[in-house]
Every structure is written in C-alpha cells, then in structure tokens.
Amino acid sequence: MAAPPKDFDAENADNFEDIEKQFAVKTVQHMMTYWQLLENIPGSKLRLTKFDDEIHEHLKTAFPDFDPAATIDEDKMKSKGGKELWRNFMNEYENKIEDYNFGTMLRSNAKFEYGEKETIFAMRMQFYAIEIARNKLGLNDWIYEKNQADKKS
Numbered sequence: 001m002a003a004p005p006k007d008f009d010a011e012n013a014d015n016f017e018d019i020e021k022q023f024a025v026k027t028v029q030h031m032m033t034y035w036q037l038l039e040n041i042p043g044s045k046l047r048l049t050k051f052d053d054e055i056h057e058h059l060k061t062a063f064p065d066f067d068p069a070a071t072i073d074e075d076k077m078k079s080k081g082g083k084e085l086w087r088n089f090m091n092e093y094e095n096k097i098e099d100y101n102f103g104t105m106l107r108s109n110a111k112f113e114y115g116e117k118e119t120i121f122a123m124r125m126q127f128y129a130i131e132i133a134r135n136k137l138g139l140n141d142w143i144y145e146k147n148q149a150d151k152k153s
Helices: 017-040 052-062 080-091 124-136 141-152
Strands: 103-107 119-123
Touching: 017 103, 017 141, 052 080, 052 124, 080 124, 103 124, 119 124
Parallel strands: none
Antiparallel strands: 103 119
C-alpha cells in the first residue's frame, strides 16, 4: 500500500467502507484468538510479547494507582489527561511492538467475557499492558478453568 501524499489531511479524509470492514475483521480476529488462548492456557502462564516483564513494570510505574482487578474507567482512560498519559506510555513501544497503536477490543473487567457492555475500544499497547497485568495476577485463569470444566461435562 502506498503512503498517503504529504498534503494528506487525516482529519478530513473520507472513511472507506472496505477499510472499515478490514479493520473490524482484524479486531474481531484478535479478540477471538486471545480468548481461545485463554481457554487453552492459564493466563498466568501466558506471555503476550517478548517484552511482557518490561511492559508490566512500566505500567506499574506510569500508572501506580492502576488496579488490574478493577473495572476500567473508560471515561478517565479517554479523557484529555488519560489520553496524554497513555500516548506517552505507548510511544515507548513504537519500535518494539508491531501494531502497538492499532485499535482492538479490551474487556472492561477481567471477571467478564467479551460482550457489548463489557468491552471497550482500546489501543493494542493498552490491551497488552492491562492483559499482561491481569495475567500476572492470575485474574484470567478462570477462563481456562471454566473451559476445562466444560470439556469434562
């Protein structure tokens, strides 16, 4: 795909239906793949990137009050100040994590499955940071345990 011309204005660009559909397909595939991983591997044993430990430590430093077990306050995350904090966090991974700023779906709370009211739109690095923290605390292990129990019944 060719780069946009230098005078390209993203703020006033048309949305092309095919691009939106491709984006939606990729987002849903990412969501389904992650859920299948959690069903088959306890989250506490799962590594999402080769930088999981670094990302986790960075999250704790950049967001010391963040509680992976709590429901994410989407309004706070997407406020002007929240966006600035997350942008600074994410930019650290521009040359380390592929698609670091690509949009994806994130569960608002580790206790829930993906659902219309339990899912928010987030950037890939937000997803990684939050899900790595949840996995390290074993907050996603219930998904594996439920899947194993369902297989036995």
